[in-house]
Amino acid sequence: MDANAVTEIVGYAASALIVLSITQTSILKLRLFGFAGGLTFLIYALAIGAYPIAVVNVIGASIHAWYLRKLIRRKAEVFRILHVAPDSEYVRRFLEFYADDIQGRFQPEFVHEPEADTITAFTLRDMVPAGLFIGEQSGDGRVEVKLDFAIPQYRDFAIGSYLYSEDAGLLADVPATSLWSTASNPDQAKYLRRMGFAEVPDVPGRYERQVDAAQAA
Known part of the structure; x- marks a missing residue:
């Protein structure tokens, strides 16, 4: 499998993760899939040299990571x-x-x-x-x-x-x-x-x- 095919697969995987994230009713799962999708899109963007897309996904993944940290560290539910x-x-x-x-x-x-x-x-x-x-x-x-x-x-x-x-x-x-x-x-x-x-x-x-x-x- 050549490099272009691998890059294309990464792009499709990133798209699938983003779509999956917006179907979640659980906020935690939405953030997890959104974070994974953002990182995967970042890899794809860097691979094809699309730096504006890379910047957007760095920001998006960082936002998801910040909210994930809050969700994980919040007090135990009652x-x-x-x-x-x-x-x-x-x-x-x-x-x-x-x-x-x-x-x-x-x-x-x-x-x-x-x-x-x-x-x-x-x-x-x-x-x-x-x-x-x-x-x-x-x-x-x-x-x-x-x-x-x-x-x-x-x-x-x-x-x-x-x-x-x-x-x-x-x-x-x-x-x-x-x-x-x-x-x-x-x-x-x-x-x-x-x-x-x-x-x-x-x-x-x-x-x-x-x-x-x-x-x-």
Whole structure:
């Protein structure tokens, strides 16, 4: 492969990284891909002698690096669980606002039919309502996860990791022994496995996670 072909590949790679950066909903990922794209474009610009383009990308990469440093060094985020009434007006409006995202991509079978024992809780991330959990108790200690949804800008697994941790208190005052959910697509199945759920033998698409006593205390 000659030098011109290699240079062209570097240019295409730089373009791909820049395009990828603007598709990210996570600010951290946007900055990471933007920084990588800027550096790659810098190499490409120097290789073809386009010095004005090189200068622009030095500036762009430096800006991304500065914001990345701020993101990495900022104080640790604070997570909290906020239980709310199943028939809360805010829950209804939240579900209406994100209905297309929930039913079109994540849990198309979800229908909100609140009952008195429905577990409804927001995950607050630095006091922003970043995720919503809705679960139904079955009476035998099992809780069906009807909805586990994070708003677009907070989809980095941090919410789920906290939600199902002992510290969260998601199932406080609920005599639960396990959580279960049905994966409607490969992405959801991957997420459930990452959150500690295991596929139930002989029941395709169903995943279950045992609840520690501390979580249900």
